[in-house]
Amino acid sequence: MTTLETASTTCTVLSPGDAGWDEARSTFNLLDDQRPELIALPRDADEVVEAVAIAKRAGLRIGAQGTGHGASSRDTLAGAMLVNTSRMTGVDIDPVARRVRVGAAAKWQHVAPLLSERGLAGLHGSSLDVGIAGYSMGGGIGWLTRRHGLQTNAVRAIELVTAEGEAIRADADHHADLFWALRGGGGNFGVVTAIEFEVVAVPELAAGAFFFPVDRAAEVLATWTRLLPAFPEELTTWVSVIHFPPTPDVPDVVRGQSFAIVMAAHLGPESEARRLLGPLEDLGPAMDTLGRQEPIALGTLAMDPESPLPYRSTTALVDELPDDAVGALAGLAGTDGALALLQVRHIGGAFSRRPEGAGARATLPGEILVFGLGVPMDAESDAAVTRGLAGLDAVLSPLAVGEYPNFVEHPVDASRFFDEATWARLRAVKAAWDPSDRVRGNHHVPPASVAA
Numbered sequence: 001m002t003t004l005e006t007a008s009t010t011c012t013v014l015s016p017g018d019a020g021w022d023e024a025r026s027t028f029n030l031l032d033d034q035r036p037e038l039i040a041l042p043r044d045a046d047e048v049v050e051a052v053a054i055a056k057r058a059g060l061r062i063g064a065q066g067t068g069h070g071a072s073s074r075d076t077l078a079g080a081m082l083v084n085t086s087r088m089t090g091v092d093i094d095p096v097a098r099r100v101r102v103g104a105a106a107k108w109q110h111v112a113p114l115l116s117e118r119g120l121a122g123l124h125g126s127s128l129d130v131g132i133a134g135y136s137m138g139g140g141i142g143w144l145t146r147r148h149g150l151q152t153n154a155v156r157a158i159e160l161v162t163a164e165g166e167a168i169r170a171d172a173d174h175h176a177d178l179f180w181a182l183r184g185g186g187g188n189f190g191v192v193t194a195i196e197f198e199v200v201a202v203p204e205l206a207a208g209a210f211f212f213p214v215d216r217a218a219e220v221l222a223t224w225t226r227l228l229p230a231f232p233e234e235l236t237t238w239v240s241v242i243h244f245p246p247t248p249d250v251p252d253v254v255r256g257q258s259f260a261i262v263m264a265a266h267l268g269p270e271s272e273a274r275r276l277l278g279p280l281e282d283l284g285p286a287m288d289t290l291g292r293q294e295p296i297a298l299g300t301l302a303m304d305p306e307s308p309l310p311y312r313s314t315t316a317l318v319d320e321l322p323d324d325a326v327g328a329l330a331g332l333a334g335t336d337g338a339l340a341l342l343q344v345r346h347i348g349g350a351f352s353r354r355p356e357g358a359g360a361r362a363t364l365p366g367e368i369l370v371f372g373l374g375v376p377m378d379a380e381s382d383a384a385v386t387r388g389l390a391g392l393d394a395v396l397s398p399l400a401v402g403e404y405p406n407f408v409e410h411p412v413d414a415s416r417f418f419d420e421a422t423w424a425r426l427r428a429v430k431a432a433w434d435p436s437d438r439v440r441g442n443h444h445v446p447p448a449s450v451a452a
């Protein structure tokens, strides 16, 4: 273990083989195998400055991450220092101003319970285990997005250490170009040390799920799809086909079973939610958990896995799902279990509204987001997962109107996520702040002077 000591700080830096090395390089997806040259474990912004100085002196590139949930889309860390910010989880809430400031590695679970007690909610996604930094800088979509927009639009300031090692704050009035780029361009512009964002009041919430036997997936998906145009922005519904594993961490009532599940969150009374969902309720769910809830219930509604697991995934944004696509998706998701999860989210509404002063990623196209995931446990199941995901791609490719970058969980040319002007501007900001391309996030944005 190396420690760099100065008058005021001591940043822990691990080398391969040091105690804690494997834990520090681990990620949420057990298929990832990150092998950086060094790993820095800063405790605060001063130590991040130290870490950047060490990397610079050693001629290493820098990649930052807090939780490792988004690691699969990162390019290799060979020749790089991983700045693992997992010790930086501070949280400061101003409930009156509805404003939150968190450290670089704070997860939604560090914030959501404290907000819920006050009738507030952050614009988090399906899992509170996800880190606020990567989620916010890549977009951030969840149960409240149709009504309140992407989380990245709620960000008011980002503190970071630049590639040159300077600690700065970017907001609408300071380094506005950088503030624009960070909200969508992600971790390519420096090592983020803190984020400030606004949260929303949730005076009334009805949330819950209708569980159907998995062999009714096609019927459920078809009924749901027909209802979408009539749903107001206050109502967000997803259909998930889930094959729950037979493991002890899964609740008794679903353990080892497969369901087609309609999940719903309504910013309003349960009675109105039930009226809107009537045709789905009429299908006769085997289990119905819809009811009045506190905002914290949105953190577990989707029943995401809470522990790291091996997985591969695919995704697309579409305007609609025609009947033949619904049948094909239900067939792929429902039968042989190659896809452990098919999640079909209703988006639209505020997903397509760009607020004044927004960043590089303010909106997403489409009305429906599809995400499929398989869990390979051995070579045989890996082949089945690969076939299942390819089947999903074949259904979705002709319909796709875009992709949500945070759900694209493998390295790609990131230019495909942006229109030409936005991509050129991102690369220009990158060239101004990191011309030698030292800092690299997932979904790499190269500086304008370097070939993409």
Ligand SMILES: Cc1cc2nc3c(=O)[nH]c(=O)nc-3n(C[C@H](O)[C@H](O)[C@H](O)COP(=O)(O)OP(=O)(O)OC[C@H]3O[C@@H](n4cnc5c(N)ncnc54)[C@H](O)[C@@H]3O)c2cc1C
Pocket (backbone or CB within 6 Å): 028, 064, 065, 066, 067, 068, 069, 070, 071, 074, 085, 104, 105, 124, 125, 126, 127, 129, 130, 131, 132, 133, 134, 135, 137, 138, 139, 140, 141, 142, 186, 187, 188, 190, 191, 192, 193, 304, 305, 406, 407, 440, 441, 442
């Ligand atoms: C179980 C699960 C559920 C999810 N559900 C949703 C959902 O409902 N909605 C949604 O929008 N997304 C969801 N996601 C995707 C999630 O938004 C991305 O994986 C996101 O990148 C996670 O951010 P993180 O900070 O936790 O991950 P990390 O892997 O720590 O970071 C991801 C990337 O963010 C950047 N980054 C992180 N920290 C820093 C830093 N300090 N400085 C500079 N750059 C940094 C880097 O580019 C890094 O590669 C989910 C992911 C998982 C695994």
